[in-house]
Amino acid sequence: KASPLPVVADIHFDYRLAIESAKNGAAKIRINPGNIGGEDKVKAVADICKERGIPIRVGVNSGSIDRKLVEQYGGVCAENMTLSALNAVKMLEDADFGDIVISIKSSSPRLTIETYRILSQKCDYPLHVGVTEAGTLREGMIKSAVGIGALLAEGIGDTIRVSLTGDPVDEVRAGISILKALDLRKGGITFVSCPTCGRTEVPLIELASEVEKRICDLPYDLKVAIMGCVVNGPGEAREADIGLAGGKGEFLLFKKGKTIRRLPAETAVDDFVEEVIKLGKESTI
Template sequence: MSVRAYRQIIRRKSRQIMVGNVPVGGDAPISVQTMTNTVTSDVEGTIAQIRAAEAAGVDIVRVSCPDEESTAALKAIVKAARVPVVADIHFHYKRAIEAAEAGAACLRINPGNIGSAARVREVVKAAKDHGCSMRIGVNAGSLERELLERYGEPCPEAMVESALNHAKILEDNDFREFKISVKASDVFLAVAAYQGLAEACDYPLHLGVTEAGGLITGTVKSSIGIGSLLWAGIGDTIRVSLSAEPVEEVKVGFEILKGLGLRHRGVSIVSCPSCARQAFQVIKTVEVLEKRLAHISTPITLSIIGCVVNGPGEARETMIGVTGGGNGTHMVYVNGVTDHKIDDGRMIDHVVGLVEQRAAEIEAAKAAAAAAE
């Protein structure tokens, strides 16, 4: 079997919506989202968090709007943001209307939770008038009482039914510009719910394992849940929920996508865990390189291997590679071929320079190709 064959992921066919200028669903790239954790009325602090997420490559940012002060601040936040802003709304339909008027690209709202049919119509009208899409966000921890009484506990069937009930409300109001999520903190429950929803509708799906935990725990749980769904072709946009700064969610999101070959951004480092054979301090070297190369957004592969056992083989598969050698001198590979040697003291600066040079060359070639079209 060829490498291409076993890496192939066949995505579920879904309709496409727009979140601002970002397409979600269909054949669009899987987008990465995060959510600010500032008090939204703190405009300066919220914009600062969005700026950090933008620098990490985020595609869409969500902002909570629990009160009038938040929706009043949203206009300035939306204006300052370089990416679409989603307004997170719970229960109060007026906040949704205010957010749409303030320029939100999308409303995260469950139409069945905001009251009468007349209120739903008002929110749908505001969304249509201002070009907003919506996200129906079902959560295992806040299912409707009727469903919990009927099913006995949160389960995939109850979550899918909840999502489809909310979807029907929007469809009955001739509104179909929405995506759906069915999140749970339990990985098995979340995955099963998404699998059921993927079979039941063709709306784009927003993936996430909610309340996943801290940086390490949450990263592992999210990678298992989101990764297994994406591998099965399910999912159109993702948010990694961490008890950590939003920029960390973005980083992990891109690492999940890079690991599955679904999107490529920045430097992908292949490195060994190190052992007694290492000819240089691999762990420290990789730690420093990750920080010093964080500004590179161009997709580049780099291998950092401590000895010659696997080093040459890994270097053949990366654009730039370093394999540990004897006497403090190490082999540098370019495009998989041995190119030159470098000593310990200059290695990190040298690798950073090689990566930056390669990134500049790739970007210049892209610009030239675009100009020639």
């Protein structure tokens, strides 16, 4: 009742918790085929969810595959992860339940990609995509971008989850960035900056970090560039809606590759952020 967002009950081991969650307002139930129990328990969950119009996610995790499947294949692999998911789906279908979503995750991006590719060829249910136990912020974002990004680029996946050991807000930001990088989501700031070179005449790393921090949560659908020199900066970032190129003692403000005016170094960041906000407001009129 207190959550502003739908709550998904993530259930392991005790199917009765899934039943109680369904009775108490859960918007979706996730069951783990590796530990939820046999067909009778899955049917009990399916019955209450069907009665209340609640979808079920069959959530396979490489760390909790049924021991018999692991022994059958000599370890965890894409084939037995897929089979684990499809066996659970069959139980739900036998219980006359079809409002199903499937996820099939590993902490290995390679195994995750391979498994989803196989699964996508074997069923038409919506797929929830993610790399589980990806790690802390730096490592986890890289693994998630590789695993989720590769699948989405192939048209595989309907919803995503970035799993990080950290603030859930960072998970959401990373997920949005992955979608925007693939042009699957519009809105919000797209930030680009150059990697620095011998022509760089300003403290670009600090400058870019400061600007990104101040504009990253703005709602405007703009591509913003921070470039390290005035020689190639505006030209290389001509696709940006607005950008800032650093020079000795002053900066160039440019839009779509064309120089608009010069900004003094002392106030360049403040002036630029104001220009970004101004352009954003104009673009929404």
